[in-house]
Amino acid sequence: MYNFEFVKPSTVAEAVSALGEEDAQALGGGQTLLPTMKQRLASPSKLVSLSGIADMKGVSADGGVLTIGGGTTHGTVAAEAGAYPALADLASHIGDPAVRNRGTIGGSLANNDPSACYPSAALASGATIVTNTREIAADDYFQGMFTTALNEGEIITAVKFPIPQAANYQKFLQPASRFALVGVFVAKYADGVRVAVTGASEEGVFRWSEAEEALNKEFRPDALMDLKVAPANMIGDLHGTKEYRAHLVGVMTKRAVTAAG
Amino acid sequence: MTQVSMTVNGQAASGDVEGRTLLSTFLREHLGLTGTHVGCDTSQCGACVVHVDGNAVKSCTILAAEADGADVATIESQAAADGTLNAVQQAFQDHHGLQCGFCTPGMVMSAVALLKDNPSPSEAEIRAYLEGNICRCTGYHNIVKAIMAASGQDVSAIAAE
Ligand SMILES: Cc1cc2nc3c(=O)[nH]c(=O)nc-3n(C[C@H](O)[C@H](O)[C@H](O)COP(=O)(O)OP(=O)(O)OC[C@H]3O[C@@H](n4cnc5c(N)ncnc54)[C@H](O)[C@@H]3O)c2cc1C
Ligand code: FES
Ligand code: FES
Numbered sequence: 001m002y003n004f005e006f007v008k009p010s011t012v013a014e015a016v017s018a019l020g021e022e023d024a025q026a027l028g029g030g031q032t033l034l035p036t037m038k039q040r041l042a043s044p045s046k047l048v049s050l051s052g053i054a055d056m057k058g059v060s061a062d063g064g065v066l067t068i069g070g071g072t073t074h075g076t077v078a079a080e081a082g083a084y085p086a087l088a089d090l091a092s093h094i095g096d097p098a099v100r101n102r103g104t105i106g107g108s109l110a111n112n113d114p115s116a117c118y119p120s121a122a123l124a125s126g127a128t129i130v131t132n133t134r135e136i137a138a139d140d141y142f143q144g145m146f147t148t149a150l151n152e153g154e155i156i157t158a159v160k161f162p163i164p165q166a167a168n169y170q171k172f173l174q175p176a177s178r179f180a181l182v183g184v185f186v187a188k189y190a191d192g193v194r195v196a197v198t199g200a201s202e203e204g205v206f207r208w209s210e211a212e213e214a215l216n217k218e219f220r221p222d223a224l225m226d227l228k229v230a231p232a233n234m235i236g237d238l239h240g241t242k243e244y245r246a247h248l249v250g251v252m253t254k255r256a257v258t259a260a261g
Numbered sequence: 262m263t264q265v266s267m268t269v270n271g272q273a274a275s276g277d278v279e280g281r282t283l284l285s286t287f288l289r290e291h292l293g294l295t296g297t298h299v300g301c302d303t304s305q306c307g308a309c310v311v312h313v314d315g316n317a318v319k320s321c322t323i324l325a326a327e328a329d330g331a332d333v334a335t336i337e338s339q340a341a342a343d344g345t346l347n348a349v350q351q352a353f354q355d356h357h358g359l360q361c362g363f364c365t366p367g368m369v370m371s372a373v374a375l376l377k378d379n380p381s382p383s384e385a386e387i388r389a390y391l392e393g394n395i396c397r398c399t400g401y402h403n404i405v406k407a408i409m410a411a412s413g414q415d416v417s418a419i420a421a422e
Contacts, residue, residue: 001281002281003279003280003281004280004281005280006263006280006324006326008326008327008329027324027327030322030323030324030327031304031322034283034304034322034323034324035303035304035322037281038302038303047280047324049324049326049327051327075316095392095393096307096390096391096392096393096394097317097371097374097375097390097392097393098307098310098317098318098319098371098393099304099319099393101313101316101317101318102318102319102322102323178392178393
């Protein structure tokens with residue numbers, strides 16, 4: 001890892017100004033960024049740690065919306081997001097306990113790894129990504145693998161999740177990395193069902209609209225019987241072919257619907 | 262270079278570090294606490310697990326500068342001053358929970374963190390908690406057994422491997 005200057009501001013405003021410098025980068029829990037820097041795939045001249053910003057931490061539920069600070073660790077979400085059990089459960093299965101004690105929701109959503117768990121929850125919940133300058137709807141936020149609507153130096157300060165009537169996340173584990181080989185988040189709201197799939201597509205997390213339509217008619221796994229996902233845009237690698245991932249999308253969606261009840 | 266100060270195993274510790282200095286490097290090379298092992302350096306193996314403000318973290322994936330002001334505990338803090346092993350360490354010895362011993366510091370630190378949150382974990386809970394701790398020797402069976410024994414549970418029904 002190349003050397004860099006390290007700063008740890010205590011407010012969002014100070015962090016934003018530190019990030020204004022060329023080649024400065026935000027540091028969340030470092031669980032993705034530090035390994036990337038060790039491989040010299042990133043070499044910022046300055047790291048701006050967000051871990052000292054108290055305003056960016058914590059979980060609160062109010063009026064049917066769960067708000068999670070952008071600097072909140074997966075471990076804290078697992079322990080404190082009881083108002084949205086499917087989300088707490090998702091957080092409790094990210095990586096391992098030591099990763100969950102450092103990694104943050106803001107870091108996960110900013111990174112938008114095509115196999116990460118949180119992007120599917122945010123998209124399936126129609127969450128709002130709150131930054132230091134604006135609010136971005138999840139439908140506009142995810143723009144393909146490792147690509148988001150965030151501008152240079154923009155910080156995710158919070159994420160707002162409307163709490164669904166029923167929801168479930170099913171993760172088919174890639175046993176070596178502990179990420180999702182395929183993960184499906186199903187959330188049922190008064191105004192409709194949303195289904196978001198991670199791990200599967202070369203275009204990153206996506207909504208499976210045919211499944212949403214079928215589940216809007218009938219919220220039962222059988223409603224998905226005749227649906228198939230086309231393998232063409234799926235990820236194919238040594239862990240699973242395109243066809244295998246396409247098949248898993250159907251299986252995991254049915255399991256999620258069953259578990260959501 | 263920046264100065265960092267933290268409490269390590271109950272004692273004040275400080276030193277000058279670069280931005281990129283990892284906590285594992287600070288512990289091993291600056292403080293000479295080589296009980297914390299670095300197996301992979303890529304956040305996979307868990308040999309480097311220490312406690313930072315009471316939470317298990319991989320010390321190869323946190324900057325020393327991030328731990329400035331923190332309370333850090335390493336494997337060296339686990340036995341009593343006279344060398345008496347703590348319950349988890351003693352159980353690892355009694356139940357043959359280690360072979361080469363390379364993963365053991367991280368295993369013990371993870372196990373201690375688990376038992377603090379969950380004083381009587383099931384076998385499945387122990388295995389899930391150790392997801393990020395890799396052992397290339399034991400096959401895990403005796404590690405799980407040792408942790409169950411350390412938590413005061415009867416392990417006579419669990420077959421020896
Ligand atoms: C062994 C292991 C297993 C894992 N398993 C899983 C898994 O099963 N599922 C899963 O989803 N993830 C998994 N992860 C990834 C983990 O969840 C990371 O914590 C997460 O991807 C990144 O979060 P972070 O806070 O560590 O961010 P960092 O690594 O610090 O940063 C990642 C990126 O986000 C930017 N960033 C950080 N915080 C913010 C913010 N608030 N606003 C804007 N930009 C920001 C950084 O500049 C950087 O570009 C795993 C990681 C490891 C090491
Ligand atoms: S050395 Fe830190 S996880 Fe392997
Ligand atoms: S005892 Fe050798 S790696 Fe675990």
